[in-house]
Amino acid sequence: MEKATYVHLQPEHTHVINLQQPEEEIIASMAQPVRNCYRNYHKKGVTVHQSQSPDDIKYFLELIHEVAKRTGMSPHPDSYFHKQAGFLLPSKDASFWYATYDNKVIATALFFDSKTTRIYAHAAVNSTPEYRKLNAGTALLAEAIIDAKHRQMEKVDLYGIAPENAPKNHPWAGFTKV
Numbered sequence: 001m002e003k004a005t006y007v008h009l010q011p012e013h014t015h016v017i018n019l020q021q022p023e024e025e026i027i028a029s030m031a032q033p034v035r036n037c038y039r040n041y042h043k044k045g046v047t048v049h050q051s052q053s054p055d056d057i058k059y060f061l062e063l064i065h066e067v068a069k070r071t072g073m074s075p076h077p078d079s080y081f082h083k084q085a086g087f088l089l090p091s092k093d094a095s096f097w098y099a100t101y102d103n104k105v106i107a108t109a110l111f112f113d114s115k116t117t118r119i120y121a122h123a124a125v126n127s128t129p130e131y132r133k134l135n136a137g138t139a140l141l142a143e144a145i146i147d148a149k150h151r152q153m154e155k156v157d158l159y160g161i162a163p164e165n166a167p168k169n170h171p172w173a174g175f176t177k178v
Contacts, residue, residue: 118156
């Protein structure tokens with residue numbers, strides 16, 4: 001009998017950021033590259049936007065299909081994301097964020113929001129080297145964290161991280177740098 005192979009479709013580990021501390025402490029607790037990116041991304045010409053418009057999910061879909069083509073991953077169907085955006089964005093139970101450079105969307109993220117918690121649900125970033133070096137996804141995430149603090153949420157759940165000291169080939173390695 002063959003040994004069963006298990007594939008985890010949902011992450012097993014998460015990192016929760018406590019927002020019930022001063023903003024300066026939240027920023028100071030970020031990894032140095034994240035802090036630097038947060039403080040300087042606008043100097044590189046990157047602009048971060050927040051949207052509640054379901055139509056803006058198109059930016060995410062363009063990038064997630066690019067990510068899927070590059071990595072071989074299988075994203076949910078477009079209809080799944082359209083439904084989430086259509087129901088959750090107008091009611092403010094989600095927030096959609098995107099970063100632009102020269103009027104081109106280069107990073108996106110969809111967060112689920114409650115009164116107390118912002119959950120980092122889905123993200124996609126343009127991987128072209130000229131855009132990758134701008135770290136727009138990092139800037140976007142940092143802005144969403146600080147925005148959650150301003151909205152008096154208690155925490156941000158980064159949902160989907162590699163465990164501490166995970167090997168480089170761990171399925172969630174590379175996402176955890178906040």
